[in-house]
Amino acid sequence: MRITLGAVSKPYTALKMKTGDWGTHWPKVDEELCTGCGTCEMYCPDMCIEVVKVGEEDGKEVKKAKVNYDYCKGCGLCAEVCPTNAIKMELKDIYKV
Amino acid sequence: MVRKVVRGFYSVAHSVKLCRPDVICAYPITPQTEIVENLAQMYANGELGNCRYITAESEFGAASILVGASATGARTFTATCSQGLILMSEVLWNAAGMRLPIVMVIANRSLSAPLSIWNDHQDSMAMRDACIIQVYVENNQEVHDLIPQAYKIAENRDVMLPMMVCMDGYKLTHAYEPVDLLDQETVDAFLPPYDPPIKLTTKDPLTFGCYAPPHCYMEFRVVMQRAMERAKGVMAKVFEEWAKHVGRDWGGLIAQDHMDDAEVAVVAMGSVVGLVREVVEELRNEGKKVGLVKIRSFRPFPTEDVRKAMENVDKIVVFERAISFGHEGPVATDLKAALYGYSDAKVYSFVVGLGGRDIPRSLIKGCVEKVIEGRVEPGCYFEGVKEFEEVIV
Numbered sequence: 273m274r275i276t277l278g279a280v281s282k283p284y285t286a287l288k289m290k291t292g293d294w295g296t297h298w299p300k301v302d303e304e305l306c307t308g309c310g311t312c313e314m315y316c317p318d319m320c321i322e323v324v325k326v327g328e329e330d331g332k333e334v335k336k337a338k339v340n341y342d343y344c345k346g347c348g349l350c351a352e353v354c355p356t357n358a359i360k361m362e363l364k365d366i367y368k369v
Numbered sequence: 370m371v372r373k374v375v376r377g378f379y380s381v382a383h384s385v386k387l388c389r390p391d392v393i394c395a396y397p398i399t400p401q402t403e404i405v406e407n408l409a410q411m412y413a414n415g416e417l418g419n420c421r422y423i424t425a426e427s428e429f430g431a432a433s434i435l436v437g438a439s440a441t442g443a444r445t446f447t448a449t450c451s452q453g454l455i456l457m458s459e460v461l462w463n464a465a466g467m468r469l470p471i472v473m474v475i476a477n478r479s480l481s482a483p484l485s486i487w488n489d490h491q492d493s494m495a496m497r498d499a500c501i502i503q504v505y506v507e508n509n510q511e512v513h514d515l516i517p518q519a520y521k522i523a524e525n526r527d528v529m530l531p532m533m534v535c536m537d538g539y540k541l542t543h544a545y546e547p548v549d550l551l552d553q554e555t556v557d558a559f560l561p562p563y564d565p566p567i568k569l570t571t572k573d574p575l576t577f578g579c580y581a582p583p584h585c586y587m588e589f590r591v592v593m594q595r596a597m598e599r600a601k602g603v604m605a606k607v608f609e610e611w612a613k614h615v616g617r618d619w620g621g622l623i624a625q626d627h628m629d630d631a632e633v634a635v636v637a638m639g640s641v642v643g644l645v646r647e648v649v650e651e652l653r654n655e656g657k658k659v660g661l662v663k664i665r666s667f668r669p670f671p672t673e674d675v676r677k678a679m680e681n682v683d684k685i686v687v688f689e690r691a692i693s694f695g696h697e698g699p700v701a702t703d704l705k706a707a708l709y710g711y712s713d714a715k716v717y718s719f720v721v722g723l724g725g726r727d728i729p730r731s732l733i734k735g736c737v738e739k740v741i742e743g744r745v746e747p748g749c750y751f752e753g754v755k756e757f758e759e760v761i762v
Binding site for chain 2: 275277278279280281282283293294296356364366367
């Protein structure tokens, strides 16, 4: 970690400054439990979850929730609303003392 | 160098002028006002070169303007006290965290309520923990000499912190004293132009004091504490260099008199030191083994120096000009903490002269004698207080 004099940093837009490091926890999706229903995608206030096709089974698309950790602020809404409890909020390593 | 009888205000303003400041910004408050009035006059007379003198709408504004100015690499100055300093405090904590070497003179004055414009150290003591270097001066020559040194210390790459030069309001600011006024060549040969390690320009915008989440905030604070610790060495070196350069030696982080064989140490800060020194001399002439420790730098606290100075004393008398309500005088607290485990000396803290209450020589002498003769237990006492009754209205 680099600690700058006077906490000086260059100004950037969100393209470079990933807001994902604001949160202390991040959501982890258990793909065994995720049904790809899309509830989390609808609730995510930062548009950080997308339900994407991961394969096919019996001619039907298999979809799972994928998290964009670059911008997820760790609010935990997705874990709260998941009907199958497939999302768990985990403490990030940098916050472990 | 020319010796002139000047008031404390001018002694400060003249010295600031010789440091070639780039931006001066202030808001008037008694007893500081005439410091910046003197500078405003110099500015109007064209004596300040390319300096910008900015009048602000409040102390909060003045401090904020200086934060911006200092970030661009300007050498900055302001003066304030009391309520003005408290109004600045939010900005000053930021200035310290942003590592901006703003130099300010505090014309020490008491805090409201009750409203008082007179002198004590309560205002600067309230800023004790802000990571701002605090040095207390004894007279108008010391403050005159200290300002170029303050810039050299604050702007040192190993330090990069704001610095407060604390002078007693009225007792020094309004006093006429003969002062050896420095000349431009002397200051130029001592103080190089400010060379900021990083600066804000319109072409290269920067964020100062950016957001630090819990995973990295503590590290910034550790770095600030290190800078304060390093400041001790830098200050000692700059003080020594000044003594050689100008021939006036004000001591290090502390200054001491008769401490070699002292059994009782008397500790004080600011203008009262002159009086305490005379009392110590008087007691010495009476054969009492008394010594004086003048604390010059309160932050960083001269822990190692006081341990060394107090090594062989049995009793320590502290004259405080402030009170940490609910505990005791702040100097005694720090002194005891510094000596814990190093000395078994008993500490007697006397809070005197709050809100401009006179501190007569007899009071100082009486307190020290009381301690020498064992007529008082270690602890914290208000001295010079009248008989009174607490009533509702």
